[in-house]
Amino acid sequence: xxxxxxxxxxxxxxxxxxxxxxxxxxxxxxxxxxxxxxxxxxxxxxxxxxxxxxxxxxxxxxxxxxxxxxxxxxxxxxxxxxxxxxxxxxxxxxxxxxxxxxxxxxxxxxxxxxxxxxxxxxxxxxxxxxxxxxxxxxxxxxxxxxxxxxxxxxxxxxxxxxxxxxxxxxxxxxxxxxxxxxxxxxxxxxxxxxxxxxxxxxxxxxxxxxxxxxxxxxxxxxxxxxxxxxxxxxxxxxxxxxxxxxxxxxxxxxxxxxxxxxxxxxxxxxxxxxxxxxxxxxxxxxxxxxxxxxxxxxxxxxxxxxxxxxxxxxxxxxxxxxxxxxxxxxxxxxxxxxxxxxxxxxxxxxxxxxxxxxxxxxxxxxxxxxxxxxxxxxxxxxxx
Amino acid sequence: xxxxxxxxxxxxxxxxxxxxxxxxxxxxxxxxxxxxxxxxxxxxxxxxxxxxxxxxxxxxxxxxxxxxxxxxxxxxxxxxxxxxxxxxxxxxxxxxxxxxxxxxxxxxxxxxxxxxxxxxxxxxxxxxxxxxxxxxxxxxxxxxxxxxxxxxxxxxxxxxxxxxxxxxxxxxxxxxxxxxxxxxxxxxxxxxxxxxxxxxxxxxxxxxxxxxxxxxxxxxxxxxxxxxxxxxxxxxxxxxxxxxxxxxxxxxxxxxxxxxxxxxxxxxxxxxxxxxxxx
Numbered sequence: 001x002x003x004x005x006x007x008x009x010x011x012x013x014x015x016x017x018x019x020x021x022x023x024x025x026x027x028x029x030x031x032x033x034x035x036x037x038x039x040x041x042x043x044x045x046x047x048x049x050x051x052x053x054x055x056x057x058x059x060x061x062x063x064x065x066x067x068x069x070x071x072x073x074x075x076x077x078x079x080x081x082x083x084x085x086x087x088x089x090x091x092x093x094x095x096x097x098x099x100x101x102x103x104x105x106x107x108x109x110x111x112x113x114x115x116x117x118x119x120x121x122x123x124x125x126x127x128x129x130x131x132x133x134x135x136x137x138x139x140x141x142x143x144x145x146x147x148x149x150x151x152x153x154x155x156x157x158x159x160x161x162x163x164x165x166x167x168x169x170x171x172x173x174x175x176x177x178x179x180x181x182x183x184x185x186x187x188x189x190x191x192x193x194x195x196x197x198x199x200x201x202x203x204x205x206x207x208x209x210x211x212x213x214x215x216x217x218x219x220x221x222x223x224x225x226x227x228x229x230x231x232x233x234x235x236x237x238x239x240x241x242x243x244x245x246x247x248x249x250x251x252x253x254x255x256x257x258x259x260x261x262x263x264x265x266x267x268x269x270x271x272x273x274x275x276x277x278x279x280x281x282x283x284x285x286x287x288x289x290x291x292x293x294x295x296x297x298x299x300x301x302x303x304x305x306x307x308x309x310x311x312x313x314x315x316x317x318x319x320x321x322x323x324x325x326x327x328x329x330x331x332x333x334x335x336x337x338x339x340x341x342x343x344x345x346x347x348x349x350x351x352x353x354x355x356x357x358x359x360x361x362x363x364x365x366x367x368x369x370x371x372x373x374x375x376x377x378x379x380x381x382x383x384x
Numbered sequence: 385x386x387x388x389x390x391x392x393x394x395x396x397x398x399x400x401x402x403x404x405x406x407x408x409x410x411x412x413x414x415x416x417x418x419x420x421x422x423x424x425x426x427x428x429x430x431x432x433x434x435x436x437x438x439x440x441x442x443x444x445x446x447x448x449x450x451x452x453x454x455x456x457x458x459x460x461x462x463x464x465x466x467x468x469x470x471x472x473x474x475x476x477x478x479x480x481x482x483x484x485x486x487x488x489x490x491x492x493x494x495x496x497x498x499x500x501x502x503x504x505x506x507x508x509x510x511x512x513x514x515x516x517x518x519x520x521x522x523x524x525x526x527x528x529x530x531x532x533x534x535x536x537x538x539x540x541x542x543x544x545x546x547x548x549x550x551x552x553x554x555x556x557x558x559x560x561x562x563x564x565x566x567x568x569x570x571x572x573x574x575x576x577x578x579x580x581x582x583x584x585x586x587x588x589x590x591x592x593x594x595x596x597x598x599x600x601x602x603x604x605x606x607x608x609x610x611x612x613x614x615x616x617x618x619x620x621x622x623x624x625x626x627x628x629x630x631x632x633x634x635x636x637x638x639x640x641x642x643x644x645x646x647x648x649x650x651x652x653x654x655x656x657x658x659x660x661x662x663x
Contacts, residue, residue: 037596038560039577044489048562048575108560108575108597115539115559126538126563187532187653188569265506341569341650342498343505 004378005371012374019363019370026360029353030105038108040353047337047348049106051358054333056102058208058325059365060179061201063095063136065209067172068239074165080231086151086376087220087228088213089144092172094369096137101361103130125182132175139168144372152379176201183336191269191336194257200250201328206243208324210236211317216373218314224377237313241301244320248298273335278345280338283331290326293319447612452629454529454549455604456658457615458640461521463624469497469520475620476524476602481593483583492574494602495524495617500663506650522617522625525572525602526649526657527551533564533573542599549658550604560597569650570657573601630658 033040043050066088072078073085104110121127143165150157180198187193214236217228258266271277276284297319300306307313339345350358476482476495485491501509501517509517531551534542541557542564544550565573579596587593591607594600604627605615613619618627628635637660640646646660 037576037578039490039596042489043577045491045493045565045574046571048565103561106561108562108599109558110560112539112557112559115541115557119539119557121538121540124536124538124563126536126561130538182563186536186567187655188567336566341505341571342502344502 005375007378008374012370016367016370019367022363023360023367026357026363029356030360033105033353033357034110038106040351042349042351042354044346044348046340046344046346047334049333049337050348051330051350051354052102052106054329055358055361056099056106057179057201057333058329059095059098059102060133060176061205061324061328062209062212063092063099064172064176064202064205065213066092066140067169068206068210068236069213070165070172071169072235074162075169078235080229080235083226084213084217084228084232086144086147087216087373089140090372090376091209091213091216091369092140093137093144093372094365096133096140097368098361098365099133100137101364102358105357105361125178125185129175129178129182132171132178136168136171136175139164139171143168148376148379173202176205183332188341189336190263190265192332194254196250196253200247200254203243203247203250204324204328207240207247207320208328210240210243211320214240214317215314215321216369218310220373220377225381226377233310233313234308237301237307237316240317240320241298241307244294244298244301247324248294268339269335272338272345273331277339280345280347282347282349283334286326287331290323290331293323294327297323449612450609450614452548452635453631454629454658455527455609456628456630456637456660457527457604457618458626458637458646458660458662459522460624460626460640460644460662461519462662463622464521466520468620468622468624469522471620471622472522472617472625473497475616478586479588479591479605479608479616480603481580481584481588481591482600483580484585485578485583490577492576492580492600494574494600495522497521498523504647504649504661506652507647521661523570523572523649524617524659525551525604526570526655526659527602527604529656529658530654532567532569532653532655536563536567538563545606550606551601552603552606553600555592555594555598555600558598560599562599564599569653569655573599575599 029040041050041052069081069085069088073081104113107113116127116130143161146161147157177198180201183189183192184194184197214233217233217236220226220228255270258270268277272280273283273287275281297316300312300316300319307316334348337346337348473493473495477484477493480494482494483492497520499518499520500507503521503523511517527550529549531544534540534544534551537543538561539557539559541554541559543552543554545552560575562575565575576594576596576598581587581593584593605613605617608615615627618625626636626640628637630637632638640662641660644662646662648657648660651657
């Protein structure tokens with residue numbers, strides 16, 4: 001079936017070549033990082049996790065969001081999602097691969113990573129996160145390949161795959177819940193130690209993931225004969241609206257709890273995030289852009305007139321994705337470390353090698369998703 | 385293979401080293417004379433800070449390991465002057481091949497100087513007591529009874545030795561995920577951002593150096609206890625730091641805790657730190 005992925009035009013190959021180029025640049029920096037150590041990143045004794053782990057956290061959400069098409073289709077028999085379910089599953093595969101790559105490049109001793117399985121430690125949330133992510137990847141590979149095989153033969157997928165599909169639904173929730181538990185169970189980091197972190201992760205994921213899916217569906221409409229259908233897009237837009245609204249509500253609740261209780265170590269992190277602390281304001285501009293984009297996207301989405309205008313919808317989807325990427329892919333992880341447990345305001349800015357390695361992993365994800373989508377399109381065009 | 389090493393590490397603290405008398409005696413013979421001398425200079429009066437006293441048997445040319453049910457440390461901050469602090473840090477970092485980096489970002493430290501204001505961050509020392517805020521103390525791993533760092537480790541590379549409560553590190557198993565650094569509420573753990581070896585002034589042959597990509601921290605001088613000697617900082621502190629068995633009612637640390645009001649860092653987190661401060 002993979003041969004379907006190598007039948008493409010010039011623009012398809014140029015796009016892939018561009019992605020490979022970015023990956024090669026990243027590979028160069030990774031080799032440098034591997035030989036010189038993680039010292040070439042902006043990370044330090046105080047800010048020990050940064051850009052890589054933040055990207056990982058955001059992308060777990062994108063991966064989990066596939067459930068937002070799988071669940072209505074399989075549990076509620078919402079037929080309009082029939083065509084894009086496979087797109088959601090392929091997006092999940094790309095996103096999980098990116099997550100794993102980000103974990104890999106963050107390790108000090110990456111080639112010892114199998115120690116996690118050699119010495120399983122059920123008391124560590126990182127152990128569970130590894131288990132659920134691997135499981136989710138395998139589930140999605142199994143489900144998507146079986147349904148593609150069936151589609152190729154022009155028959156209905158075999159019955160035995162159904163239990164796996166049903167299993168993938170709670171599994172999707174689990175990957176992001178466990179990722180939140182990685183953070184929310186740490187007494188050392190008051191910024192993350194909030195029961196709403198897990199729910200908030202899910203809400204933001206179910207906004208950002210489907211927003212990306214709508215944008216991809218719109219892109220496919222332009223580039224190919226594949227049409228996800230207005231009904232599917234409208235329904236996804238509705239899901240984004242609710243999820244985004246819930247996420248904004250959770251953020252407001254966090255701000256209330258921190259500021260009304262007045263406990264300094266809870267307030268200080270939010271201050272760092274939104275106004276800066278002791279002149280350290282790396283994230284301030286980013287966070288306000290994130291808030292502005294998030295709120296304006298919500299206004300545009302909640303109004304049916306603007307939501308159903310696809311030009312506005314496309315803008316809103318970009319706004320949602322960028323807003324939540326800043327919130328989780330920058331703000332959440334870094335701010336947990338500033339100020340430090342000793343009350344010191346330390347600084348962290350990702351370095352060029354760090355950003356290039358990160359970009360390369362995003363390119364890897366884009367490459368995987370492109371190839372898998374191309375395969376699907378070629379298969380479907382043959383069947384008309 | 386690694387299981388064997390692990391068992392060995394665990395046993396090292398309790399097993400008598402009798403069988404290895406010869407090599408141990410040579411090790412002791414080459415014991416760093418500078419530090420012993422320093423200790424004698426400053427600490428004559430308060431020398432027996434370690435409770436299970438040094439060996440009595442004159443026939444044995446090696447010392448019995450120091451053992452305890454629960455090692456603990458009491459730091460008398462009133463006795464910590466600038467020179468003592470420096471001596472303690474130097475003793476520890478020299479003995480343990482702790483590198484010194486010029487850039488703060490790459491820094492590695494097992495024991496370090498911090499002012500009260502940061503060390504006891506949550507105590508909210510009033511701003512008008514500038515001299516107290518900026519009074520210095522020593523910080524190190526608290527060897528918590530309920531260590532959050534070992535709890536989060538995905539490979540058991542860091543673990544609590546149940547027989548005496550030490551929080552240990554297996555540098556050969558650590559994958560460098562730094563989750564333990566994130567989970568420690570005391571900032572006691574360091575990561576090797578770069579190869580540490582070129583940054584060690586003089587490598588001590590009897591203690592391992594580390595490689596880039598692994599986490600390290602204070603070990604309460606587990607390797608010295610096994611050889612029957614007090615931790616390096618205790619020895620260098622001139623009586624400012626006491627070390628002993630918390631479970632032994634006659635130990636020096638127990639006496640100090642009974643006689644003085646002591647504080648611990650962030651006791652509200654339930655980690656049960658085992659470094660106590662007399663203020």
